[in-house]
Amino acid sequence: MSIRRTTKAARGAVAMASAVGLALVVTGCGGGGGTKGTDGDKPPVRSTAPKGSGPGSPAADSDKVIGEMKGPDGVVVTLHSVVRDSGGFVTVNGTVANHGNRAFNAIDWRSNETELRSRSSISGATLVDKAGKKRYLVLRDTNGECLCTTGLSGLMPGASRPIFAQFPAPPAKVTQVDFQLPTMPPASVQITD
Secondary structure, X not given: OOHHHHHHHHHHHHHHHHHHHXXXXXXXXXXXXXXXXXXXXXXXXXXXXXXXXXXXXXXXXXXXXXXEEEOHHHEEEEEXXXXXXXXXXXXXXXXXXXXXXXXXXXXXXXXXXXXXXXXXXXXXOXXXXXXXXXXXXXXXXXXXXXXXXXXXXOEOOOOEEEEEEEEEXXXXXXXXXXXXXXXXXXXXXXXXX
């Protein structure tokens, strides 16, 4: 047998072994340990975001207005709901609209914390219980990221975007709070259950 045929045969064997190995790896990554869906082949699809919650979608209850904040350069924040959750949280939902002449970036609305990754968020928002003299800051996840709208940059004139922020819940007897964002006047809002 010539060296040329031996080399060709060796290459073919290596290619075949590689293909078989790759097929085994791909098959092994099929995830067979998860919960099966109703059709038995695919795991159920779960989404944590409500339907229609993309960047251009309106906020929850966007027809309802419970407060409004007008800031510099034609930026308007309309608050739609402030809801106390059973888990001990208060979630504020609203819409930010740019009625000005230039793009809006929420860089001034972020908190002063240095470990936050998003430079354009509403992490600087607060809820203030004036009667109890307490200020509630936006909650953080285990990575230090705010439980709020992030990536709020480049909002063009005439555009709007839904926003949210989640806070620790004040005591049950507290129903009136002020929602505050840096550079904006506060809005007095009612907490609902």
